[in-house]
Amino acid sequence: MAALPIAQADVKEVPESELTMTKDLSFDIHKTLFTLRYRHYSPKSLDDDYSSRIFDGYLKVLDPNKIYFTKEDIDGFEKYRNKIDDFLIRRDAEVAFEIFKVFRKRLDDRTKAVRTLIESDFDFTINEKLNIDRDSFEWKTPKQIDDEWRKRIKNDTLQQTMAKTPITEIRENLLRRYDRQRDVIFQLKGEEVFEWFMNSYTTEHGPHTTYMSHVTAENFNISITLSLQGIGAALNTDEDYTVVNRIIKGGPAEKSGSIKAEDKIVAVGQENEEMINVIGWRLNDVVQMIRGDKGTKVRLDVLTGDSAPGSPPERIELVRDIIQLEDQAAKLSYLDVPEGQGSSKYGVISIPSFYSNVRQARRGNGKLVATTRDVKKLIKEAQDNGVEGLALDLRGNGGGLLHEAISLTGLFIDQGPVVQIVGSRPNQRAVEKDLDSSIAYDGPLVVLIDRYSASASEIFAGAMQDYGRALIVGERSFGKGTVQSPEQLREGGRKSTIKYTNAQFFRISGSSTQHKGVIPDLKLNSGREDDEFGERSYDNALPWTETQAANYRAGSLPIGLVSSLSSKHQNRSNVSPAFEYLRKSSDRIFQNKEIKSISLNLEVRQAERDNREQAALSDLNTYRKSLGLEPVTSDTRKDNPLPDEDEHWNKVFHQEAAEILHDYNKHQSALVTKLTNS
The missing domain is CATH 2.30.42.10 (PDZ domain)
Incomplete structure (x- = not known):
């Protein structure tokens, strides 16, 4: 792989004269405004309030930590706050280049000053702290910025000192880092600066609406064709x-x-x-x-x-x-749950994504693989092996092909609607259905989801929940319930693109998967839920909403089943070493998020690190002891992974899914016995 320009010694800086508007960029403004006004799912008025948000967003893109621009710079830019909407309507974004040129100058000056700081002999015995709470950052005077940078370089030096890096190497590392960061900015071309600015506008329509320069558009095309x-x-x-x-x-x-x-x-x-x-x-x-x-x-x-x-x-x-599609294919595993003198067998089908290579296979390019086709085969294999229940593992499944999510749903229901797609135009609604009346599996079913289950995964899990066909287990899903469409803005060799939200998914119950995600019937007792994760963590994400329900036969799980299974899971997980370890790991992550400043005193910092590391090792070794494993140290931890390495935690969750299925069967048997006796 050829090295990037940013890694080369001979840096070709873009002259200031080239950082300006062109006819192509003016056309892109016009086409973008038109597209978002008339085709976006949730268009917004371009007014002074919107202009103010673009203004703040662009400054945040350039200087998120508020350590380059001075307060005086920002005061000077304020005259543009409520005028950007007028500029855009006139197809003009020259203001973006004017602000960027000031940013280049401030960064250049700061890089020179940083070189002197890097050569400093810092006193790590002084009790001072570096503020890392970005929400509290404010624009500063030059003197305040100087002090902020002193602390930042001191922290950079301290971090590498803790890693036992020699001071000469530390200084070389930091000089290269900040020189390269400067080089990156000075190599930005006009269309790249324009892209940053335009996305300060487009992202106000939502996190998935983006303007892409021709380079970004090419990367996007590579990623969606899976040739990366x-x-x-x-x-x-x-x-x-x-x-x-x-x-x-x-x-x-x-x-x-x-x-x-x-x-x-x-x-x-x-x-x-x-x-x-x-x-x-x-x-x-x-x-x-x-x-x-x-x-x-x-x-x-x-x-x-x-x-x-x-x-x-x-x-x-x-x-x-x-990454081959075959590597992402659905896989079947078995788990046993002891019961008396015997045991019950359950199957787990892991589905990493909703995939299909039908078109390629028809052209003779590889073996045919598709989610529904593969899962159907695995269901038959599991049934032939006498499983008493199935779990589908959609944890980490970020989505994929919608039609595969629809056809997969059809394996577990008679026939009927699966998802509603509502577009931006009036009465633009489509109800996607499973038309196949055959059912591949009608037994006890659990669907595992987590915070990374998104898009098509949420459509499938939501449909299973609405039909009452499966027990949804895990944690709240990602909450990606919108549809995006890319559109080329101009012809020619350097094709820019706008990717915008043009529709929204709704469950057949009328509820959206957007923002809220799919709420599991049974939440696993494995740690705290992060309210700042997934779609709900994005600025300007579309809110949760509802629409009319589709015409379907709603189902529900048996009365008392969920509360009974949840209670049994809670009792089991409360004494489970694996789930206890997961909860403690989750607590540590949340505790780290609460840290608003870090010490610049070497002794204090090392003690804090050692305490955290010892606490983490203690938790790990407690868990290892429950597995009959020897304890590890920070030095031996990497070379002594848990059994089955990356599959270890999959097996933990799969075993719990099997336990839940077993409880499900016992609950149903008890219910049948009760009804028979009555």
């Missing part, structure tokens, strides 16, 4: 960090078990090349560095999802690969 070669992780941006949003089944990340959802990637390096810090980088640039040819290696410095602020990262190495 990389590590198998869906990434997004959270403040300054590139965050793992979802691990893709069958990819290098999932197979390695060394990187998980919610981990933060802070540095990237090619094989045998230096690590490049990517904190504060654009997502596209980070993705470009991680992407590469099959068989090549990429190194990542990662902060785990439960790392406290200020913790040093861990380094991992992954071999890039192409």
Whole structure:
């Protein structure tokens, strides 16, 4: 994989004269405004209030930590706050370039000042703290910014000191980091700056409405055709960090078990090349560095999802690969639940995504794989092996093909509607149905979901819940209930695109999956629910709403079943070492989120880190003891994974699903006996 321009010594800066409006960009403004006004599912008026939000959003994109622009700069920009709507209507975004040029100058000046700070001999015995509570950040005077940067560089130095990095290497690392961050900004072309500004406008329509320059549009097209070669992780941006949003089944990340959802990637390096810090980088640039040819290696410095602020990262190495549909295919496993002298067998079908390669297979390009087709075969296999119940595992399933979610629903119901799609135009409503009256499985059924189950997963789980066909178990799903459509804005070689929300999914009950997600019938006792996760965590996400119900025969689970199963799960999980460990891990994550400042005193910081690490190790070793395993230390932990490594926790959840199914059967048997005796 060729190195990015940002990693090269010969930096080609974009002259200020090229940072200006062009005819193409003016046309893009016109076409974007037209599209969002007449085709977006929830159009918004472009007025002074909207202008003010664009203004604040653009400044947040450029300087989220408020450490480059001075308060005087912001006061000078205030004259534009309520005029951006007028500029856009006139197809003009020159204001974006004017503000960006000031930002470039401030960043350039700050980078020069930082070089002096990096060479400083810091006193780590002083009791002072660095504020990391972004909600409390305010625009500052130059003197206040100087002090803020002193603390930031001191913290950068302290972090690497804690990792036992020599001071000469620390200084070299930091010099490269901040020089490269400057280079990234100075290499931005006019259309890239314009893209940042336009997305300050489009995201006010919702988090999934985005303007894409031709480079971003090309990357988008690559990702949706599944031809991406990389590590198998869906990434997004959270403040300054590139965050793992979802691990893709069958990819290098999932197979390695060394990187998980919610981990933060802070540095990237090619094989045998230096690590490049990517904190504060654009997502596209980070993705470009991680992407590469099959068989090549990429190194990542990662902060785990439960790392406290200020913790040093861990380094991992992954071999890039192409993620095949076969790797994401549904899989069947069996679990036994002891009962008296015998046991009962249950099946779990894991469904990582809703997939199909029908078109490719028809052209002779590979073996036919499709979710519904594969699951139907696995159901028959499970029935032939005498299972007494089935669980479908949709945890981590981020969606996929809608028609596969609809046809999969049809395996468990007679026939009828599955999902409603409501468009932006009046009376634009479609009710998607399963028309096949055959049923592949009519026995006890559990559907496992978690916070990463999204889109098509939520449609399937919602339909199963509305029909009363399955017990939904787990945690509240992601809440992605909208439909997006990409539209090319202009012709020619450099094609920009607008991706906008043009419809919304509704369950057949009339309830939306948007924002709220699917609420499980039985919530697993594995940790606290994060109210700031999923669709509900996004700025400007469409709210939950309702529409009319479809014409279907609503079903419900037997009276008293859910409360009985929930009570039994609660009793079981309260004494389960696995669930106790999960709850403690969840508590640590929430405690870390409450940290608003970090100490710049080395002794204090090390003690805090050691205490957190010892607490985490104590919890882990308590769990390991319950499994008959020897305790581990921070040094031996990596080389002594839990049994079955990345499959360990899948087996924990699958075993609990089997226990719930077993309780389900016993509840139903008791009910039948009671009715017979009466």
